[in-house]
Amino acid sequence: MSSGKPSVLVVDDKENMLKLFARILGDAYAVTTAPDGLQALALLSARAFDVVVTDIQMPGADGFTVLREVKRRAPDTEVVLVTAYASIPKAVEAIKEGAYDYLSKPFDPDEVALVVARALERQRQSRDARGLAARASRMPDFHGLRGTSPALQKTHALLAQVASRELTVVLTGETGTGKELAARALHRESPRRDKPFVAVNCGALPAELVESELFGHAKGAFTGATGAKAGLFEEAHGGTLFLDEVGDLPLPVQVKLNRALQEKEIRRVGTTTPVTVDVRVVAATHRDLAQEVSAGRFREDLYYRLGGVTVRMPALRERREDIPLLAMHFLAGANRPELEGFTPQALRTLTDAPWPGNVRQLQNAVARAAAVAAGPRIVPEDLPPELGTARVPVVQMSVGPLPAEALAKQPYREAVDRVRDAVSRDYLTALMQEFSGNVTHAAERAGMERESLHRLLKRYGVRTEDFKRGD
Ligand SMILES: Nc1ncnc2c1ncn2[C@@H]1O[C@H](COP(=O)(O)OP(=O)(O)OP(=O)(O)O)[C@@H](O)[C@H]1O
Ligand SMILES: [Mg+2]
Incomplete structure (x- = not known):
């Protein structure tokens, strides 16, 4: 050029x-x-x-x-x-x-x-x-947390700042916002990075098991306890214990957790001997803990003990500017090297979607689209349909309500021609919208020769240039 x-x-x-x-x-x-x-x-x-x-x-x-x-x-x-x-x-x-x-x-x-x-x-x-x-x-990442939006950068800065302190950190945020990634990032940024990082999902365990999982048990402490076992606190000694979904812990276990944090020692179930543990706790919850406290489902003392610092992971819809790069990043991991990216409409669908499942949902949506896309780029039709529901283009028909007398005042031919013209124009507009001004593809859908479609477009003054892709 x-x-x-x-x-x-x-x-x-x-x-x-x-x-x-x-x-x-x-x-x-x-x-x-x-x-x-x-x-x-x-x-x-x-x-x-x-x-x-x-x-x-x-x-x-x-x-x-x-x-x-x-x-x-x-x-x-x-x-x-x-x-x-x-x-x-x-x-x-x-x-x-x-x-x-x-x-x-x-x-x-x-x-x-x-x-x-x-x-x-x-x-x-x-x-x-x-x-x-x-x-x-080239997008920088903070231990796997990707995004360049101010909202996420602020979160990264806060995580980096609190990581090296011995503070207990509570990570809040909706599902899929990266709470677990953030917990790992805190560990890796801390002086404990070479010691164990142990994660436990408090919500996934049956109440009877949580306590022995966390604190371990003595031989014969309960039916089935055939041997003595160290709990996750002991496993995490010197490192970080990540208590995921801490808001789901049964109240009696909350009491014991609070005591363990306070005294820095635990007792295995079925024993009275204290074991000293040096563990930094990072907790996560998708619940509003303050609200759980007022509802009596979360102990106030534990709430205050955990709440050294609260870091809120922003929802994806609060940082939509990160969506294109994240989508591209996930596409690169999708093992379809021949896919070069997304059409502008597909990107718009992604950036406009509500994302209740946040980054995890985006990751899944891109993986699914990559699996079905014919290429070379992902089009909106490749994306999970639930994303599009936010903004289905609606054609405002120009044949709106017409007073009966106005219609009846005209000869049949004229009335019908006029309505047909309006409908044709609406149809062609919608068609061009759908195919971004690509007459070849539009003609296929319309079931007519491309030349005929061109003639129709000209006749109704619908300009393909107005529908070209772009921003
Ligand atoms: N900022 C990010 N950059 C890249 N990947 C991310 C980011 N945030 C989350 N992910 C990815 O999204 C998925 C969900 O993240 P993670 O498990 O950390 O979320 P979570 O907040 O713990 O979700 P849940 O509450 O459902 O457990 C993971 O595959 C993770 O790698
Ligand atoms: Mg999680």
Whole structure:
């Protein structure tokens, strides 16, 4: 693009066609022409073009050969095939091989300009997607916690600040916000990093078991206690004990936990001998502990003992600016290297979704989309449907309520024509919205020839440019 204009290579064995293309495209683009496929290949080996417009039937190397060579050498270059009516099926086939679109002869100059403009737009989007991928791969992380939003950066700073102190930390936040990651980060940032990190989910254990899990038990302390066993407090000695879902602890165990924290010693179930433990406790809960206290479900003394510092992990919807990079990061881990990213609409669906399950839900949504996507980019249809419910585009029909007398005042033909015109315009608008101005795909859905759709769009003044993808 040395001239500043995008570069277009036109390949056709008919001199007059080359002239026609040069006339149509010459103002907006730097046009180079090649009279046959072989010369095109020679040019392509010497330099890059943004778009290649090539005839299909040519002596020597045909349009498909040119397409394959372009895609092999410079996958970024978009290829538009020019085809006679008879080879349209082959041209459609070629789209699967990477051609951007085709022009069927005879064509409108407008159509040529439009298809080249859209090919360039598509190329820009691919580059954007790669830019996003590159930024995602460079995204800094705090022990696995990723995000550049001010909300998360503030959280990281606070975690880093309290990590080295011996304070008990309570991590709060909705499910999937990274509480466990944060607990591990606290451990790794602390002087205890080389000692054990022991995690226990207090909500997952039956009440009878929690106590012996935490504090251990003596041989014969209860039925089934065939041997003496150290508890998790002892296992975590010197390190960090992560009490996940601490709000779910049964009240009697809360009493014992409070005492253990206070005295820095525990007693195994069935013994009276105290064991000194040096453990830093990090607790997490998705509950509002203060509210649990007032409801009598959480002991006030334990609440105050734990609550040295509370760090609240922000919900994903409070830091939506992190969503594109996180999504890209998770896509990179999805083992579909051929997927280059997301379409702008897919990204918008992701950034707009409510995310009650936060980062975990995003991770799952991206993994699922990556598994079903046909590529090259993830489209909204690949995403779990529950994400889209937040913003289903609604067509405001222009045929709103019409007073009966107004309708009845007109002759039948006129009334019906008018309604039909309005409905047609609404339909075409919705169709263009759905396919982002891509007439080829829209025509397929509409069940009509692309040329007919073009005519209809023109007739109703619906401009494809207005629906092009982008921000
Ligand atoms: N900021 C983040 N960057 C990257 N991955 C994250 C981030 N936050 C969470 N995750 C990922 O999301 C998933 C859920 O995180 P984690 O288990 O830490 O959440 P949680 O708050 O403990 O959730 P729950 O309350 O459901 O236990 C994990 O796979 C984790 O790796
Ligand atoms: Mg968790």
